[in-house]
Amino acid sequence: MNSVSMFKAILSFTFISVISLKPVVSIARHRQLVGEKRLTSFANDHLVTNLPGQSQVDFRHYSGYVTVNEKNGRALFYWFYEATTHPEAKPLVLWLNGGPGCSSVGYGATQEIGPFIVDTEGHGIKYNPYSWNREANMLFLESPVGVGFSYSNTTSDYDILGDDFTANDAYAFLHSWYLMFPSYRSRTFYIAGESYAGKYVPELAELIYDNNRDPSLRIDLKGILLGNPETSDAEDWSGLVDYAWSHAIISDETHKIIRESCNFESNNTWENKDCSESVDELMRQYHEIDIYSLYTSVCMGDSASSYNKSTRVMFKRSSSMMPRIMGGYDPCLDEYAKAFYNRPDVQKALHVSDGHRLRNWSICNSAIFSNWTQSKFSVLPIYKKLIAGGLRIWVYSGDTDGRVPVLATRYSISMLGLPITKRWSPWYHQKQVSGWFQEYEGLTFATFRGAGHAVPVFKPSESLALFSAFLLGEPLGHSRTYPMRMTC
Numbered sequence: 001m002n003s004v005s006m007f008k009a010i011l012s013f014t015f016i017s018v019i020s021l022k023p024v025v026s027i028a029r030h031r032q033l034v035g036e037k038r039l040t041s042f043a044n045d046h047l048v049t050n051l052p053g054q055s056q057v058d059f060r061h062y063s064g065y066v067t068v069n070e071k072n073g074r075a076l077f078y079w080f081y082e083a084t085t086h087p088e089a090k091p092l093v094l095w096l097n098g099g100p101g102c103s104s105v106g107y108g109a110t111q112e113i114g115p116f117i118v119d120t121e122g123h124g125i126k127y128n129p130y131s132w133n134r135e136a137n138m139l140f141l142e143s144p145v146g147v148g149f150s151y152s153n154t155t156s157d158y159d160i161l162g163d164d165f166t167a168n169d170a171y172a173f174l175h176s177w178y179l180m181f182p183s184y185r186s187r188t189f190y191i192a193g194e195s196y197a198g199k200y201v202p203e204l205a206e207l208i209y210d211n212n213r214d215p216s217l218r219i220d221l222k223g224i225l226l227g228n229p230e231t232s233d234a235e236d237w238s239g240l241v242d243y244a245w246s247h248a249i250i251s252d253e254t255h256k257i258i259r260e261s262c263n264f265e266s267n268n269t270w271e272n273k274d275c276s277e278s279v280d281e282l283m284r285q286y287h288e289i290d291i292y293s294l295y296t297s298v299c300m301g302d303s304a305s306s307y308n309k310s311t312r313v314m315f316k317r318s319s320s321m322m323p324r325i326m327g328g329y330d331p332c333l334d335e336y337a338k339a340f341y342n343r344p345d346v347q348k349a350l351h352v353s354d355g356h357r358l359r360n361w362s363i364c365n366s367a368i369f370s371n372w373t374q375s376k377f378s379v380l381p382i383y384k385k386l387i388a389g390g391l392r393i394w395v396y397s398g399d400t401d402g403r404v405p406v407l408a409t410r411y412s413i414s415m416l417g418l419p420i421t422k423r424w425s426p427w428y429h430q431k432q433v434s435g436w437f438q439e440y441e442g443l444t445f446a447t448f449r450g451a452g453h454a455v456p457v458f459k460p461s462e463s464l465a466l467f468s469a470f471l472l473g474e475p476l477g478h479s480r481t482y483p484m485r486m487t488c
């Protein structure tokens with residue numbers, strides 16, 4: 001990177017400080033002093049060379065902290081895996097998990113789509129042959145501060161976390177990260193995520209899209225990919241309720257009361273007693289099973305109380321926001337991940353700590369969830385803007401998830417009123433129906449048959465096939481004999 005682009009990158013931080021009202025100008029000064037040479041050697045400092053239990057691989061991976069606000073001392077933790085082959089020719093993809101308060105390292109990287117996933121036998125890690133870094137350079141970010149290893153030295157930051165705060169810090173992160181990895185600065189870029197990241201992903205995409213008007217800040221964002229995404233609170237609640245009824249979780253009577261008494265578009269939905277009581281009844285039923293995967297067993301863990309301890313079904317009701325339920329997946333996998341990331345040798349290898357003064361890592365931070373100060377009611381207006389801007393939007397849905405069910409996503413998409421360009425039909429993988437899909441002008445929607453909330457956990461090979469089609473902008477396999485993409 002030459003000094004002009006360095007200077008432009010420095011400008012970007014000043015700009016962020018204006019929009020976030022959190023001065024980060026000092027970062028710029030710091031970067032200026034440190035100089036670009038030192039920054040690329042930071043990247044080498046972040047190279048992971050001795051991750052315990054890691055199998056031998058041919059690609060490099062890096063992890064560590066990136067300061068996003070020097071004044072308050074905010075640092076976000078990332079883990080970056082180069083593509084398994086030809087990383088220089090493949091796009092860069094940022095993956096985000098939701099919550100709010102849940103870790104993209106604990107879920108995305110080590111339970112879903114990363115190359116090293118938690119091993120349910122040995123409680124370490126094992127190689128994942130369906131890792132998405134077969135198709136792209138994959139960047140996992142723990143966001144916002146307070147999630148996973150990410151932190152702030154200013155504790156009052158934790159009281160003001162919300163959607164906009166998260167997007168601004170993620171945006172600052174990207175520009176700082178590019179300084180360390182300059183060869184990715186102009187690389188084709190996508191953002192992907194699931195669950196509450198259904199809000200984060202479009203929000204960050206919009207920030208990038210708007211700031212791209214300034215050529216010096218330009219990021220080559222081409223599209224977004226969303227899995228079982230929270231999208232529009234009213235549609236998400238209607239879908240959750242109708243899905244629970246149509247999947248025999250609640251009775252006709254309970255469903256009828258909810259439909260008659262709940263106005264999910266209002267700001268005081270829960271003030272209606274019939275509504276709140278019947279939704280409580282729905283949640284009681286979901287507490288008996290795994291809302292994130294209706295037809296699999298629940299994790300009972302080592303003790304009967306571990307099921308209770310799980311953060312899986314958490315409500316928050318407040319007058320200013322629609323209530324949310326904590327995002328989360330298999331609580332047994334969660335425990336293995338927690339044990340792994342709290343190991344001194346693992347934290348040292350990942351450049352989190354010196355191996356003595358450890359950081360407490362947990363998969364979801366419930367305090368962040370409880371204290372979330374701002375949430376967009378709907379990101380559908382952002383969809384419209386990005387579609388008009390020519391970005392690729394793909395939305396997929398595991399059809400056995402009760403938390404952000406396929407019905408919720410269909411209700412949201414139908415609100416967009418997009419013209420259909422390819423009518424509902426099955427898509428195939430390895431000669432079997434993976435699910436169904438429909439193409440619209442500007443958006444592709446696909447289901448995964450028999451997959452829960454975190455789709456790649458259930459359908460790793462099919463998920464990789466969809467990811468590959470998304471990156472290429474190609475249709476999904478639309479016939480049983482569709483040439484199979486090699487997946488392992």
Ligand SMILES: *[C@@H]1O[C@H](CO)[C@@H](O)[C@H](O)[C@H]1NC(C)=O
Pocket residue numbers: 067069070072073074075153
């Ligand atoms: C936070 O404070 C610690 C201890 O003073 C310091 O080592 C660290 O660099 C600070 N983090 C940031 C992002 O400024």
Ligand SMILES: *[C@@H]1O[C@H](CO)[C@@H](O)[C@H](O)[C@H]1NC(C)=O
Pocket residue numbers: 265266267
């Ligand atoms: C709900 O509250 C938000 C923010 O306070 C406001 O913009 C919106 O108009 C309100 N909606 C209704 C239906 O009152």
Ligand SMILES: *[C@@H]1O[C@H](CO)[C@@H](O)[C@H](O)[C@H]1NC(C)=O
Pocket residue numbers: 304305308
């Ligand atoms: C689980 O929580 C419920 C409700 O809080 C409580 O009644 C029950 O005793 C708990 N069970 C265990 C095994 O801790």
Ligand SMILES: *[C@@H]1O[C@H](CO)[C@@H](O)[C@H](O)[C@H]1NC(C)=O
Pocket residue numbers: 357358359360
């Ligand atoms: C981590 O948590 C333990 C207890 O749960 C506590 O003793 C320790 O001080 C914490 N460490 C850090 C770095 O916060």
Ligand SMILES: *[C@@H]1O[C@H](CO)[C@@H](O)[C@H](O)[C@H]1NC(C)=O
Pocket residue numbers: 159366367368370371
């Ligand atoms: C939320 O923030 C307040 C104010 O800082 C704090 O007292 C409270 O403990 C936080 N809530 C949770 C659940 O951590």
